[in-house]
Amino acid sequence: MTDLPDTNLTMLTLVKPEGELEVFFERRPMPEPAPHEVLVKILATPINPSDLGLLFGAADMASARASERDGLPVVTADIPAPGMRAMAPRVGQALPIGNEGCGLVVKAGASPEAQALLGKTVAVLGGEIYAEYRCLPAQMCMELPEGTDPKDGASCFVNPLTSLAFTETMRMEGHSALVHTAAASNLGQMLVKICAKDGIPLVNIVRSAAQAELLKGIGAKYVVNSSDEDFLDKLTAALVETGATCGFDAIGGGKLAGQILACMEAAAVKRMTTYSRYGSDTFKQVYIYGALDVGPTVLNRSFGFSWSLSGFLLTPFMQKAGADVVGRMRARVVAELTTTFKSHYSHEISLTDALSLDTIANYNAKRTGEKYLIRPHG
């Protein structure tokens, strides 16, 4: 056994009843694995948009101020009244954070499946990863090949499995091509590579010429820039060419999801021979899986009656898809970890750095091309 410290530095986020958010650290007692559990020394854990939602909730981060407690950073921020309504269910609960990461199994429970992981590099999913150590059931770990750089293993789940879930969903629901927004993201780049490999036509929507260049550089065929004046025409043309009737939208707010449905409909109507006031009978599906824009979604319903706009989350998808599909997805992630599913990090920081105000302002801006990796042990 490794010589373990007595305490485990853990990041926590708390909404106080008076309308204040507090993010802080606690030195918690080092957990002892139960027979079916392992203790993982966290070596790398990414800051994903999905982590930020829990971390800062509805707080106004422009009001954030720094302090210290027991020599550890504390960040406090105000939560506007409307935001407090959404926060009601978590008031008073100090919640641990961090969806995924990569580390070394340094202690294992007595069960064979736990013991089998001792000394192995594993990818972990399951919350509470923004900490020095994480104790969790062996089955929540995915063993990575010997010699895997923890940096490469840090983002094994959220982006890789989500991007694979898009293509699985597309096939399950009878579509043959995809649309993706905020397409220059880490996830978007993975999707470009998956679709190229699997022969799936993919229409990428980006917000700038630089993002378009980036995607074309990694082989994307259809890239449409929503800042262009003729965006809707170009999107429609790409939809006519690809026949895409299934989209995944990371943005959520604004008109984009509705514009995708409208352009899908325009592409479908071009194939119709008789007029129907109900629009085409081509079924069009857009999933909102993120909230880069937390403002309202605005739909100008110019797309008939054969459409659906839905929320999308990885966990319910995996439950619905079943163990076989998920097993196949996981195996592919491991096999293509340093190619298709390679993540790029612009910054590496320590656990306590993650609560410096400057750093927060940077990663909370969610800029394309900027991605933070926390290295709790340097």
Place this chain on the structure above:
Amino acid sequence: MTDLPDTNLTMLTLVKPEGELEVFFERRPMPEPAPHEVLVKILATPINPSDLGLLFGAADMASARASERDGLPVVTADIPAPGMRAMAPRVGQALPIGNEGCGLVVKAGASPEAQALLGKTVAVLGGEIYAEYRCLPAQMCMELPEGTDPKDGASCFVNPLTSLAFTETMRMEGHSALVHTAAASNLGQMLVKICAKDGIPLVNIVRSAAQAELLKGIGAKYVVNSSDEDFLDKLTAALVETGATCGFDAIGGGKLAGQILACMEAAAVKRMTTYSRYGSDTFKQVYIYGALDVGPTVLNRSFGFSWSLSGFLLTPFMQKAGADVVGRMRARVVAELTTTFKSHYSHEISLTDALSLDTIANYNAKRTGEKYLIRPHG
């Protein structure tokens, strides 16, 4: 055989390339039924919101003006430029109108199934019913019991089958209670009666106290008025009590569809024991089946990621549900034609009356409680 006239007065709607709508009549040659067809003398046909969409399209009816051609009324109106884009597929085509009606089979083709209908009162679905006669395949007719008042048979399809489709959809998709908007409509009243009979909890959303009274008068248990200041609280309370997670919205535009999803989520969260930033895992579905408000749908996405907002149309539903389900639905409509599915008409007009400007202004306002019935033969 009845002594038939040579011509068949038929209403037509035409979008002209210069941005003008023209609704007019044509005396078309009396059709001759093919072997599998019957000729129906149309005795009663309702003006449904679904007819108005085709009838006036995107025209600005405030600009409507009346004229005459061959002694028959003509209505002309301007179509604003943005509307013309949506109208593009129908430019230059004079389209017949009228989704459903009731009449007498006055002539039949040689086939046994056509001959069997001769002299019978039938309900018909299939467009082109705003006419004195309609020739159509025998299988598109539903035979009604002898002595049925054509007024009772006029609205056999659109509202009865749509309201039944709501409860069928609810069951097929695993929900156990319903929400309905514009609930004081003819369709809404049918739904109240169906749900009462079938023991389905139904939350009715109306816009006025008078509408609430009307529904309570026919036995509705849950009625919420969206004009009340505490509407959202009352809606949430009704959703907690009923557990409704499936809604049908006739309005489409504005915030209501999103509010229903948000209140369903609030009801679901009340049942949760631990906080999740992704919201509840209760799946919430709202279908938009009408467009009483053609403005944009605005969703403040405060309802997690387990939701879907979709278009709903009767015809694709029936195709998906299959012949057995549709057969059962039709049989129920006939059996309960003068009870559950009784329609109420505030006005009876002739075919040519339907194109008087005053009458148009009235029925195009789609006021609850006002419904027009066209009686082509007086």
